[in-house]
Amino acid sequence: MTTLDASHTVRLTVNGEAREVSVPARRTLVDMLRYDLDLTGTKEACSVGVCGACTVLLDGEITASCITLAVQADGADVTTIEGIAQGGELHPVQQSFIDHGGFQCGICTSGQIVAAKSLLDANPSPTEEQVKAWMMGNLCRCTGYYQILESIMKAAR
Numbered sequence: 174m175t176t177l178d179a180s181h182t183v184r185l186t187v188n189g190e191a192r193e194v195s196v197p198a199r200r201t202l203v204d205m206l207r208y209d210l211d212l213t214g215t216k217e218a219c220s221v222g223v224c225g226a227c228t229v230l231l232d233g234e235i236t237a238s239c240i241t242l243a244v245q246a247d248g249a250d251v252t253t254i255e256g257i258a259q260g261g262e263l264h265p266v267q268q269s270f271i272d273h274g275g276f277q278c279g280i281c282t283s284g285q286i287v288a289a290k291s292l293l294d295a296n297p298s299p300t301e302e303q304v305k306a307w308m309m310g311n312l313c314r315c316t317g318y319y320q321i322l323e324s325i326m327k328a329a330r
């Protein structure tokens with residue numbers, strides 16, 4: 174057994190719930206969310222921190238969970254796509270993506286919505302240029318981005 178196989182206990186809050194998971198040192202955050210906590214809404218596409226599909230909020234900061242180790246989230250507050258809706262109500266960004274066709278295949282959508290929510294929390298009335306700049310790290314191979322931009326702008330106040 175190598176040190177990479179040794180188990181580490183990670184205690185964190187995920188979508189407002191305290192969780193404790195035992196993981197090997199090499200476990201990525203996205204794998205811990207998907208395979209240890211069954212939170213499969215977070216997707217993995219490029220696996221190298223480029224596409225944004227795996228975006229979650231780690232202590233409120235946009236984070237690529239594919240290049241973050243699970244142990245780095247010890248003690249942190251993590252928000253995934255499953256934590257965006259509140260009280261059974263979709264977040265306005267989620268509803269807007271539905272209303273304005275902000276997705277097709279859906280692989281990028283969790284990350285797009287988590288990133289867009291983070292933007293609107295920080296800046297509830299962004300300009301189109303501010304949305305484009307903020308969303309630069311979230312790639313989409315389907316929509317051509319126009320509907321994503323429209324969805325976020327319509328969700329903004």
Ligand code: FES
Nearest residue numbers: 218222223225239
């Ligand atoms: S899957 Fe993490 S950035 Fe692409």
Ligand code: FES
Nearest residue numbers: 277278313314315
């Ligand atoms: S909806 Fe398919 S990659 Fe964005």
